[in-house]
Amino acid sequence: MPTPRVGIIGAGQLGRMLALAAYPLGIECRFLDTRADAPGGQLAPIRVAALDDSKALSALARDVDVVTFDIENVSVAALESLESIAPVRPGPTIVGLAQDRLAEKRLFASLNIPTAPYVAIDSAADLDRARTTLGLPIVLKARRLGYDGRGQRIVSSPTELADAWQALGERPAIAEGLVTFEREVSLIAVRGSDRQLRFYPLTENRHRDGMLELSLAPYVNTAAQSQAEQWMRALLEQHDCRGVLTIEFFLTASGLVANEIAPRVHNSGHWTIEGTECSQFENHLRGILDLPLGSTAVRGVAAMRNLIGSVPPRERLLEIDGLHLHDYGKEPRPQRKVGHCTLLGRDRAALDDRLNALETLLKTAQK
């Protein structure tokens, strides 16, 4: 049986967890990253180069059966140029849409998926238009290169709005009306060959300082699940891409409102490693390699807690029964995701006991 080989652009924690899922399947990985000491590098060779270095990218593509990526901010033109060498999955088109908040909004609109009202900002005049159309407060977001809450700000006055745009370097942006939501949820889907499609259950996501802190799964809401799946299907009718795709939603009084898409494995799906029959990482590999998809059936209830800044003492974390540690092998740094823990329980009450123990530990460890 030949060994399939996957090229991964970006060797961050997502790439690392893809490589960990690849070994048991007998799949080899090869990375391209700007840093030799990126988290994936202990698991598979890294070509060190800029992410848009066309020579290095071509060499990677020639060395593998399929190219994928663990970050979104990779040049669409570079990805397109690789397609003559090896399949790029999910494709460059969906990456381009996910990179540009305006294109993403238009994509949602074309599929009749509700989103926050918005105004494209290219000039100071647009700011005035946004204010009158949307009212205040407004969320101002750079069109490109935002993640984990970076490149966005909530503003409550005209002056703040002007300042926020200036702080963005007067780059193309979008202004969004603030959505009042009950909770944030995400839907992760995986697409394989022959139009195979599987969905994980909705995950509830709780953020702090714009960064995902805690995911709880499954978020059981039949109506929302079915609505989200229907929209994901529509999106995948329009864009035939393989592998894992995520849509983040706000759940509001009037239903789901799409926030953004991520054409890759997603932080809100880390709990699937222990919490489902086949993780998002393994299913992404299966999807992009035209292998049969794995079961997304849930095993118990799960909580995924990001470790931000530093990993608390290992011997204290592992005292918590049933805790699964995922250390990304990164240097500690404020506001950096350096690992996560997954906790499982038979039911929410059992899970909450373990989660409370973890939160108590994190509070004392951070002091």
Place this chain on the structure above:
Amino acid sequence: MPTPRVGIIGAGQLGRMLALAAYPLGIECRFLDTRADAPGGQLAPIRVAALDDSKALSALARDVDVVTFDIENVSVAALESLESIAPVRPGPTIVGLAQDRLAEKRLFASLNIPTAPYVAIDSAADLDRARTTLGLPIVLKARRLGYDGRGQRIVSSPTELADAWQALGERPAIAEGLVTFEREVSLIAVRGSDRQLRFYPLTENRHRDGMLELSLAPYVNTAAQSQAEQWMRALLEQHDCRGVLTIEFFLTASGLVANEIAPRVHNSGHWTIEGTECSQFENHLRGILDLPLGSTAVRGVAAMRNLIGSVPPRERLLEIDGLHLHDYGKEPRPQRKVGHCTLLGRDRAALDDRLNALETLLKTAQK
């Protein structure tokens, strides 16, 4: 938080699965093996040397916090010589006992653990004594270096007995009375610091041609579980060793009869990767590094099926819902363990459906 580093003598599939369990814990591994292309080598650096090369072993020990091994047939003297450099876990003593079937028998006897009746064979006269004491048939086993049924033979006549000993090169051996058993089971325990001790549930093991083919877990039998745990405790009172330790038993009409011990992670515990909260591999690492032990609680019922000779086409295996493939990255070869599959189910009926699908596939794939 400093990165603990574990030295593993032997980089076979057990070492490979230890390394896979080590990454999420933020633990580094270093191997020593006779082959650069051993299965663990893709996951962590291998020092290529003979397993009793004292210079290479010392260099490994100096490079790590604790030394362990993925095979039993490693020189006890060499392990002992490392103890002044780094802890060796589980210790050389228990390895010495597991390597020598006669010493193992005496160990069981000293703990009042029933075993098959036996006679030590060092001469032709001993063969006669064995025949009169034990009757026929007899199982003749080399005292050292047997595994997967190699170095042992069942004989039914005096001539066969003499031939079998000759075939062993008239090496020291033991003759065992044949035990009539209902099934074979194994108990895996893990010992940590502060006398922490956890047990996995008994696993039922089915062999073919002397090689483990299928494990089913948990094997639920309260009396046998409690008896096996009691004996394991007694053994660990006598030998204070850290990490995973396995005892294989025959279950007979009159109860458990110990067959052998393995001072390491064990093929019959592979199902714990998906089938328990914390796998034998992770718990071995926790145990030898003085970290808190993980929960051995079971998640559903599990079957582990070894893939022997070759791995069937990946795309056909992965069609079976809920199948977990573990490819060891080895070249195919008859009678070689090249991977395993774990199947889970809510109950035995659900599991059997999946297992039947796998057995059918294996039958057609082998044609």
